[in-house]
Amino acid sequence: MNRKYFFRNSALALTGTVLSGNLLGQTPPTQIRRATGGTKNIIFMVSDGMSTGTLNMADLLMQRKYGRRSSWLRLYDEQRAVRALMDTASASSLVTDSAAGSSSWGGGVRVPNGKLNVGANGEHYMPILQKFKAAGKAVGCVTTVPIGHATPAGFCINNDSRGDMDEISRQYLDLRFDVMLGGGADNFKATTRKDKTDLLQQYQKKGYTVVTSRDALLRQPVTGAPLLGVFHDGALPYALDREHDTALQQQTPTLAEMTQKAIEKLNTYPNGFVMQVEGGKVDWGAHANDAAAMLYDQIAFDETIKAVVDFAEKDGKTLVIITTDHGNANPGLFYSNEANRNFDRLHQFKHTNDWLLNGINKNFTVAQVLERMEAAQGFALKKEDAALLLKNYAQLDEAGVYNSGHLPFKTLAALQQSYTSIGWGSMEHSGDYVELAMFGPGKELLKPFVKNTDLHQLMLQATGVIAG
Known part of the structure; x- marks a missing residue:
């Protein structure tokens, strides 16, 4: 890793202090402690690259095909969520990429496109899952694209290049995050990594439970060991293609299945948990102007919203944040x-x-x-x-x-x-202000219009975790 953290005492996981700094360009020491907040858990949900038209058309498709509204729009209908618009710009452009977009939430600072919690002059900003881990919470990420891809990585690590997924996957190893599930098996296997390192074996030696198939994930009992699941080289298949391919169904879990398994594990930790859930292939479908790919993956994301909200409603201590990092292609009917x-x-x-x-x-x-x-x-x-x-x-x-x-x-x-x-408007990201919704304790902190960086402090404030 480019960045190392030195812990002053063994009680850090509960109330201690973490010194965060880059050995090349130090940032000021960061103290982290857990205070009393009304929110125990946070589930941060990202439909990557979701323009407003994508949300709209997925809702229409669900109504006309399945006879029901999307879970996201139903939250609005029933006035159960607080709604806002979010400015998604990065430090280098009005139009962000996913690395800078996720880093705005993860590090709380806008960074140039392509970088992960690294400023224009090499400054390193401590990612939010490291902050929550230091404060004693369980943490994790779930995605339908490689687990080392930009959006999960923005919550987790510092790196000068979002494209260095082999290195990002290695950086996760020592962090011992509690759950990491998604694609990107090729970034872990000796046969496909550039350095020919068997990273899966290294994770197992570090005490991780490693699963590589849907069946293994669903059968996996809840244990104290951190869980790594990689189910496909590159991204997972599009939801629509998976639905009509028995082999893909047997090999790869759905986003909802991965998320439910992650919640099952993370919810056993007494100090609560924070996790990011990404419907990453909505963005890929938009880049391809592939309407069916984009919309059915948005529907798969919406089914995951339902599972998360159902849990949060019963739990009563979980803040659910639902948004996107940027628009993409501005599709419309x-x-x-x-x-x-x-x-x-x-x-x-x-x-x-x-x-x-x-x-x-x-x-x-x-x-x-x-x-x-x-x-x-x-x-x-x-x-x-x-x-x-x-x-x-x-x-x-x-x-x-x-x-x-x-x-x-x-x-x-x-x-x-x-x-x-x-x-379609293009095949690229847009600078649109985007939809943002919150459900559960802490939603009252959301203002009608925010910058993407505001969510970093909102999450810390909602949980009572103090970093500064």
Whole structure:
């Protein structure tokens, strides 16, 4: 690690003092102690890259397909949550990335895009899960993308580069956070790490319980050992693709299942817990202008909201924070005479554009493209549109975040618009103010408009943890 913490006495976990500093550029010592607060636990939920249109369309899709509102919007309907708008800018731009966005919550300071709790001049800011761990609380992260990805990492560590996920995964080792669940198995395995280190073995030697399948996670009894679960190389599959693939269902847990298992473990700690839960692939779907991927992962996130709120309501001591780090692509449902019928086509989708495009190659015929699309999404493009899509495979060159294969996501999204009535503003993050909701004790601390950094102090204030 770039940063080391020296504990003055063995009672730190309850009431002690932690000295935090970067050996290269010291920050002032940070004292942490636990006082009396009205909130025992915090569950901080992030639908990464969720524009307002994403929240809106997921709610409409749930109403029209399942006959019920989303859990998020139901909290508003029933006036059970406090609602606000949040400014998401970073230190370097009005438009943040996920590293700076999560660091604003994690370290309480805006940092440049790409950095994790590291300022422009190398300043290191102590991440909030380290603060809560030092104050005696159990801590953890759950995500549908690699556990070393930007959003969980922003709550946990300091690093100059969000892309250094092999190193970030190693940094977690000595922190001994109580639960870390998600994807990114390739950042832990000797066969896929750049340094060929078997990090999973190192975690086991340090006393961690390590699980790598859904069944192993669900069967895992609650013990005092920290729990690491990595279930897939890279990110977990999109929720829609998982739903229609038996092998993926057997291997990978849902976000709700991981979250419920994490709560089951963390709730055994007498001093309470703080955890972050991320629906990370909402952002990936937005970057790809992949409506089905984005919306069904938003629905999976919403199902997790229900599980969390159900727990918090019974518990009575848990603050639930629900938000996003930034908007992405500004998707929307736009007017046409067939808008309702077009939007309802999403009911029949069995697979995402990601699944669809990855199964096509330059040797396909137009008829094969149409057949694959109808099987995946219940309708077919016009022949001339399918030919246009197929033409891209002669030389795959589309740029885009998470589009390592340079597949024609933008082309397909534009062709689909007349069939779904869903349009896009871009394939990048936006600088929009975003939705923020709070449920449970401590929600009264939320003001109608906040900066992202305000949430760091709000969490400390709600729990009575004093750092300064």
